[in-house]
Amino acid sequence: MKLGRRRLLGSLLSGLAALVSGAPARWLAAYAEPLVTPRPLFSPGSRRLLAVFADAIVPEWNGHPSGGAGDFTARFEALAEVTAGRADNYGRFFERFVKEVDARVPLLPGPPDPAELGALFERWHREFRTETKTTFAAQFFEMLRRDVMRAYYATPAGWRSVDYHGPAHRATPDGGPRA
């Protein structure tokens, strides 16, 4: 199903609302799958939405043989635990974000199209900068991008995807074989 931008925007915003409220948005039902063990950082609905974002940011994630969306969110939360202040940051940004969009945009149902997320993020960024004179939306999505990439590329699968074998794999000054 091809969604219009407004519909797409609304669906993602409803999902973001679910991140804070914990109330499942209607479209999330379409993604109903067994969830990995719940963690304190995100509600089940939040985890599903994060997985959608993750798939847009690193498409390989869901194709990873040992992974899938559940794998990502669990890892995401694990990394949040080792990064001081990260969980607090998410809570703060989600709360601010949803408060602002709730006041401006009606929530509409429908699953998001990951392929359009990049353009959508940019549009949000412009809108928020223009209309609210803040850059917090930009900061929020930059933070999300950073954490998704950190979660993926700090794994053996992420290393393999760029043919990397670790920092001490080739113990010579130029990375070549030892003579």
Added chain:
Amino acid sequence: MSDADVLVVGAGAGGAVAAWALVQQGVRVTLLETGPRFEVAQYETYSPEFEVRESPFVRFESDPAQRSYESGEGEPLDPAFAELTSRTPTLFSRPPRAGTRRAPFLWSRALGVGGSTLHYQGEAHRFPAHAFRMRSERGVAADWPITYDELAPFYERVEKLLGVAGDPVNPWKPPRGPYPYPAHPLSRASRRLAEGARELGWEALPNPVAILPRPAPGRAPCHYCNGCVRGCPVGAKGSVDVAVLPEAERSGRLQIVTGFHASRLEHGKDGRITGVIGFDGAGREQRRRARAVVLAASAIETPRILLNSAGGAHPKGVGNANDQVGRHLMETLYVLRYVSFDARLETYAGIPLDFRIWNGNGAAGPGEVPHGIVLGALASVFEGPVGTALEGVPGLGRAHREQLARRFGATLALLGVAEQLPRSENRVVLGQGRDRFGAPLARVETRLDAGDLAALRLAWRRLGQLAEAAGVAAETGQVTAYDQPNASHVAGTCRMGDDPEQSVVDRVGALHGRPELVVADASVLVTEGAGDSPSLTLQALALRAAEALAARARRGEV
């Protein structure tokens, strides 16, 4: 009661060398360090998550409970230098609008036994001879009270102590003998850049580094993991916790006390310095006494301690009768231009800073500046896949993935470091805020002047020339001190000199009029060494100062 003959405050580059030198002279030393002591096993170089786990010792002062300084909003940016504006790949094709003011001062430091040598990349530079005579030879800044020749024997001894590898042939430096170890071979990327430099008539020379190319007692050779900033997992890097302190401890005359936060100096009615007052981890006040004190807490913490010791015979702070403590702060003027080559060069392997170009250190030509400028490349800037994905490639999704596949192992940052000339108004003072022990925070007041900006611009332009000559495929971003101060090298706040009205310590690092108090960190530097890294110089000065202190003690002068 005396705990030791001498108290040394700060177990970093200078404090450790001073402590080592004192125990060699038969002096009993207690070394006081705020941070903990680390084991190399704590450096997670081999973990898949090495890039995302925070280094155990790095403190960027983001934690209010840990911070020791405050800084106000930076000065307005000069739009005439807009090409220096920092920009890094982001999610958005149009990054957030650049600010109109310089970001607040950021001090990149490490806390723990080893201090900043825990995260330094081993650069072991002797300053060029002209750096000691900037007023006489360049007409700017000030002359040191000592010359290169006076310091050279101490440079040589510290190089042996740390295990410095280098090539003695360097036309930009005074003639010298061989280094303790031969230079490391250049990485593939550095060889490519060296070819570009040659086309420009420049020389990319091996960077002298305190990194072992072959084993030494108790230390393994470098395995070229490129991860010096996270702590060397094999002890190849000459951080002082590995290369200096173990031998000093074996003497039986050195006690290292961790978790001691030095706050102020204790002094008697006659003004004599009698000890150090600080706090342990539980916030309990502690007093340590000795015949002499060596301050080596950094160019920000040392003036804070001196200024926070005001009272009695030192109403304006210890050593501050002439309002010189804290002045002449020099930060790090850097330019990083991120570049990507068209071929994979394994940029994540090798010595992180394995070459330098000193051609900018000659006498200033037309359109140039008197500041020294040193160029190189920072291979470690992206570390591994995470860093490259985040900072080396913009955007997200499949397009990001495709670009990352091309750029991983092919990206690095060209690095230019320009010398900042000392100015009285750039300084450390006591701020309004308080640390967790109730002491005033240091307040860092620093601005760039027209000369600093011109030097940054020249470094930026030369890196652009180097990029073009080396045939880089793309430039993907840049970060500069123009709008993003990030000082790993800070210096000059207790400058050395013969005139007490213009300096804080004398030519052997002792406070003017108080021979029992010595400063042995980068505070004493008069100039920044033409863009070279300061650690070896401050260590040579610390060695010299400690031996002079031991001699005074033998003569009964302290």
